[in-house]
Structures are given as C-alpha cells and as structure tokens.
Amino acid sequence: MSKKVTGLLPQVTFSILFALSLKPRHGYEIMQQVEHDSVGKVKLGPGALYGTIKQLREDNLIEEMPFEGNERRRYYRLTKKGWDTLNAELAYFQNTVELAQQRKLLGGTLGVAQ
Amino acid sequence: MNKLEQRFPRYSKLLSLYPSNYRQNYGEQMLQTLADMLDDPERSKTAVWSRLTLDFPLSLLKQQLIYTGEVMAMDTPYYVKRSAVVGSALVAPFFIFLALNGIMHNRLQHSWVWNSWFLFVWLILLPAIAALANIQALVRSRQAAGTAQNKRAVGVTARSSWPALTILLVSLGILGIVFFHDSVHCVTGNPYRELHNWHATWQCIQNGTV
Numbered sequence: 001m002s003k004k005v006t007g008l009l010p011q012v013t014f015s016i017l018f019a020l021s022l023k024p025r026h027g028y029e030i031m032q033q034v035e036h037d038s039v040g041k042v043k044l045g046p047g048a049l050y051g052t053i054k055q056l057r058e059d060n061l062i063e064e065m066p067f068e069g070n071e072r073r074r075y076y077r078l079t080k081k082g083w084d085t086l087n088a089e090l091a092y093f094q095n096t097v098e099l100a101q102q103r104k105l106l107g108g109t110l111g112v113a114q
Numbered sequence: 115m116n117k118l119e120q121r122f123p124r125y126s127k128l129l130s131l132y133p134s135n136y137r138q139n140y141g142e143q144m145l146q147t148l149a150d151m152l153d154d155p156e157r158s159k160t161a162v163w164s165r166l167t168l169d170f171p172l173s174l175l176k177q178q179l180i181y182t183g184e185v186m187a188m189d190t191p192y193y194v195k196r197s198a199v200v201g202s203a204l205v206a207p208f209f210i211f212l213a214l215n216g217i218m219h220n221r222l223q224h225s226w227v228w229n230s231w232f233l234f235v236w237l238i239l240l241p242a243i244a245a246l247a248n249i250q251a252l253v254r255s256r257q258a259a260g261t262a263q264n265k266r267a268v269g270v271t272a273r274s275s276w277p278a279l280t281i282l283l284v285s286l287g288i289l290g291i292v293f294f295h296d297s298v299h300c301v302t303g304n305p306y307r308e309l310h311n312w313h314a315t316w317q318c319i320q321n322g323t324v
Contacts, residue, residue, distance in 0.1 A: 045169025046166070
C-alpha cells in the first residue's frame with residue numbers, strides 16, 4: 001500500500017532517509033548513523049526502527065536489497081521517490097537556514113537581535 | 115529455536131505479541147539488531163535494556179493499532195460494518211442528549227431528558243434495536259468463524275467483529291445507566307464538578323441524592 005508523502009517528514013523518518021543517503025545499510029547501521037547525525041538526540045530502539053522502516057517501505061521511499069549472507073541483516077536503500085522526498089526536505093531546511101541567517105537568528109543571538 | 119532466540123528467549127517470546135505479518139518480516143531483524151546493540155562495546159548494556167523497556171510496549175501498541183485499523187478497513191465483513199454504523203446512529207442520540215443536559219442542567223433528574231417519551235425512545239428502544247442488530251452481526255461473524263479452515267482465520271474473524279461488540283457493550287451500558295440512574299446521575303450531571311467534589315458524590319451514590 002503506497003501513499004503520497006507530503007509536507008515535512010517526522011524526525012525519525014527524515015533521520016532514517018538521511019542515514020541511507022550515504023550508502024545502503026542494515027538495521028543496526030541505520031540506528032548508529034541516525035544517532036551520529038543527530039548528535040545523540042534521536043535514539044531508536046528495534047521496535048521504533050523497524051516500525052518506521054515498515055512504513056517507509058509501504059510508502060515506497062526505501063527498498064530492501066536482495067540479501068547476501070546473513071539473512072537477518074537485510075540492507076535497505078533509498079528509492080527514487082525516497083531521494084526526491086529527501087531532497088525536497090533538505091531544500092526546505094536550506095531555505096529556513098537562509099531565512100534565519102538573513103534575520104540574524106543564528107549564532108547564539110536568538111532573542112537579542114531585533 | 116535459532117541462536118538468537120536461544121540468546122534472548124524472553125524477548126523472542128515478547129516478539130510473538132506483534133501482528134504475525136510484522137513479526138515474520140522484521141522479528142529476526144529485531145533480534146539481530148538487539149544482539150548488535152548488546153555486542154557493541156561502546157554501548158552500556160543497561161542503557162540498551164532500558165531503551166528496550168520503553169521501545170517495546172510503544173512499538174507493540176503502535177503496530178497492533180495499525181494492524182487493527184487495516185483489519186477494520188479491509189477484512190471486516192460488510193454486515194459487521196453496516197451493523198456498527200446503524201448501531202452508532204441509534205445510540206448517538208443518548209450521548210447528544212447527555213451532553214446537552216450537562217450544559218443546560220446541573221443534574222440529570224432535573225432534565226427534560228427524564229421525560230417518559232425520551233426515556234422510552236432514546237434511552238431504551240433505540241439502544242435495544244442497536245444491540246439486537248449487533249447481536250445478529252456477532253452471531254453471523256461467529257458462524258463464519260466456525261466454518262473457517264484454520265485457527266488463524268477464526269482469530270481474524272473474531273477480531274473483525276469488534277465494532278459490533280463495542281456497539282453492543284455501549285448499548286448495554288446505556289441500559290445499565292438507565293437502570294441505575296439513581297446513582298449514575300451523581301456523576302453524569304456535571305462530571306467535572308461532581309468528580310471534583312468526590313465526597314459529596316459518594317454520599318449522593320449512597321443516598322441517591324445530595
């Protein structure tokens with residue numbers, strides 16, 4: 001069951017797509033990369049991780065690669081739709097950061113700059 | 115039993131609580147990920163188990179809700195859905211009048227809801243019809259389950275009959291409220307105020323009045 005993904009992605013969904021942008025990974029590698037990228041702010045357990053992976057597969061944003069060797073280590077990669085969704089999300093963040101810079105909100109000046 | 119199941123026998127058993135489709139697709143991978151987490155020297159084992167303590171019930175609840183939603187949407191027999199809709203339409207007036215009463219009156223026994231026609235039609239006749247319609251749906255659902263070839267199919271059919279069961283219970287609950295209204299008005303008149311003053315509410319339940 002595939003549905004259209006619109007709007008901003010939930011934090012965990014974005015983090016997993018972002019983690020898979022470097023290379024295909026299996027579950028634990030995704031978990032490690034997500035923790036690394038979020039500086040430890042996003043911590044996943046197996047249930048949350050595979051629940052999100054299931055949803056991402058149903059939305060056709062990621063796919064499972066044909067497995068080699070250990071069948072418990074399934075590797076996942078982004079689909080074309082997954083890349084498009086991630087790029088759209090990153091473009092939104094980039095725009096937000098540029099606006100924040102224009103408004104001098106970055107660099108610890110929040111609440112000081114008027 | 116494979117090596118990982120031998121290593122985590124309790125977690126393996128807990129995984130069986132997930133919906134079967136999810137468990138078949140991700141159960142082994144979840145065990146492997148747990149093994150990877152515990153084998154990682156940079157992770158504290160206590161932290162891993164504490165994370166699992168929160169992660170397991172939340173994800174279990176989420177997957178069961180998703181599964182139930184999918185069953186309701188796709189596997190619920192038409193006659194169960196029809197009975198649930200008809201039953202909801204029949205019992206809804208009770209809650210509408212109860213809410214209106216809460217807004218317009220302090221106590222249920224002072225309300226225009228306690229008019230014999232309302233009592234008969236909205237509180238007894240309609241919930242009774244809703245209950246009967248859902249008993250019929252429930253019987254048909256159980257008959258269909260009885261002809262199923264395996265236990266899993268029986269389970270799915272029983273699970274899909276829950277909308278009818280819910281309406282049936284609500285209908286019986288309404289009849290119960292009517293039957294025990296001498297006490298029930300103590301908390302249904304203005305639930306927030308009555309529960310806030312629990313001592314007076316308890317006296318009301320005991321004496322039938324404040």
